[in-house]
Amino acid sequence: MIRAVLLDLLGVVYDGDTPITGAVAAIERLRNAGLPLRFVSNTTRSPRGAIIAQLAAMGIKVAEEELLTPARAAVEWLRKHDRQPHLLVHPDLEIEFSGLECGSGRAVVVGDAGEAFDHASLNRAFRELVAGADFVALAINRTFKDADGLLSLDTGAFVAALEFASGRRPAVLGKPSPDFFLSALAGLNSPATDAVMVGDDAESDVAGALSAGLGAALLVRTGKYRPNDETRFDPAPTAVVDDLAAATDWIISRAAA
Structure with a gap:
């Protein structure tokens, strides 16, 4: 059963300043299904506030606690x-x-x-x-x-x-660090085995999540995906899907009631 969802951003939710077709509606469907979300991005060019504002301009409202970036993890590491x-x-x-x-x-x-x-x-x-x-x-x-x-x-x-x-x-500190994925799941009331990661990077997103103990990781054919990426890294994706909309179909069909 799926109880929590981690989503990459660039290449999964948007390219540049443009949402990928069906992504906004897919996120709304996941929320309506009662699935807690965390947005886990390896982007290191934009501060968190700019990312949240960028998503809001696309019609995607994301709370501060829903977004995890390597910079945030680094600040915590430096303080510690x-x-x-x-x-x-x-x-x-x-x-x-x-x-x-x-x-x-x-x-x-x-x-x-x-x-x-x-x-x-x-x-x-x-x-x-x-x-x-x-x-x-x-x-x-x-x-x-x-x-x-x-x-x-x-x-x-x-x-x-x-x-x-x-x-x-x-x-x-970012993906594919196991601590990064597990930190994203903290507070979601879901064991790692009941969580799914959706990403366009077969190495950092997918193999990284599975190696961290997540129960499933889906590779989308958008963003940086190139043919046969799913065969290049181990562990292999749980499934390869066209985009976030198709990933959402897969997830909701396996979500906890």
């Missing part, structure tokens, strides 16, 4: 470990880390910095790591579907470069 961040993130995301300048130690925090990724910024982060700073990756996605409709390099390539050069392994 009393670290001040050395940020290698998109300039728009830096506001999420305000007020953390007084930690007793330092941590390099890497997200999708976009055009801010250059040799100088990577080298500054590298030198921080060599000097002993902790290493935190907001995500390790390989690619994302860019505004022009094509795939672009995501954070993972740059995290891998710093890992290779420094010999240090990062703490990964």
